[in-house]
Amino acid sequence: xxxxxxxxxxxxxxxxxxxxxxxxxxxxxxxxxxxxxxxxxxxxxxxxxxxxxxxxxxxxxxxxxxxxxxxxxxxxxxxxxxxxxxxxxxxxxxxxxxxxxxxxxxxxxxxxxxxxxxxxxxxxxxxxxxxxxxxxxxxxxxxxxxxxxxxxxxxxxxxxxxxxxxxxxxxxxxxxxxxxxxxxxxxxxxxxxxxxxxxxxxxxxxxxxxxxxxxxxxxxxxxxxxxxxxxxxxxxxxxxxxxxxxxxxxxxxxxxx
Numbered sequence: 001x002x003x004x005x006x007x008x009x010x011x012x013x014x015x016x017x018x019x020x021x022x023x024x025x026x027x028x029x030x031x032x033x034x035x036x037x038x039x040x041x042x043x044x045x046x047x048x049x050x051x052x053x054x055x056x057x058x059x060x061x062x063x064x065x066x067x068x069x070x071x072x073x074x075x076x077x078x079x080x081x082x083x084x085x086x087x088x089x090x091x092x093x094x095x096x097x098x099x100x101x102x103x104x105x106x107x108x109x110x111x112x113x114x115x116x117x118x119x120x121x122x123x124x125x126x127x128x129x130x131x132x133x134x135x136x137x138x139x140x141x142x143x144x145x146x147x148x149x150x151x152x153x154x155x156x157x158x159x160x161x162x163x164x165x166x167x168x169x170x171x172x173x174x175x176x177x178x179x180x181x182x183x184x185x186x187x188x189x190x191x192x193x194x195x196x197x198x199x200x201x202x203x204x205x206x207x208x209x210x211x212x213x214x215x216x217x218x219x220x221x222x223x224x225x226x227x228x229x230x231x232x233x234x235x236x237x238x239x240x241x242x243x244x245x246x247x248x249x250x251x252x253x254x255x256x257x
Contacts (some may be wrong), residue, residue, distance in 0.1 A: 037091040043173035072098045076127045083160035097171035104162045105155040119154040137215040169243045174202040178227040
């Protein structure tokens, strides 16, 4: 892609993604064509969207972050469809408190790979959901379903999760963005009273801050307050920011390889 620099000279960008190329000539592609990152709450969605923008056009154009309601269990079931359709451009990013071991089926022995009970156990360890409840498309028979299809589906899904499932660095998104010093500074700069104590309950801290800073703690106010903290988080670029940005770079490498 040819890019005009501030001196009106043209430079060549060799590793350009086609989203960026089309935008450069004034064409916006449908968001449905982008690589999708599914998260389990709105706060995680806004955090990742801000980091993508900070990383530049090649990231914000390449990915779309979607909040999928229903919690981790529903997202795991959604991931089954992605694995069955080999949609490796779709990723899952769960809260850190959902972190579980991931297994690469290529590392299983032949005996383990042929053992349906073993595969069920590993899948349950990874998702906390029984194979029969994940929603795999399996042909029926008198034995309760095609055994070969079950084994192949379980291994394909574990392979998908091994490369496309990620976790936030802390238990919940609020833990990533909460900053006590920043909260106190914001309140003092606005001549507002600082709460007597901020606790280890970070969601409660945001409620307290919102009640003091905005005057209430309704959902819209909490969302606006969190965005202030997210901007500060992106500005600071601490270890959690680096972890998340490095993870997004890894995703980019996977979809542009």
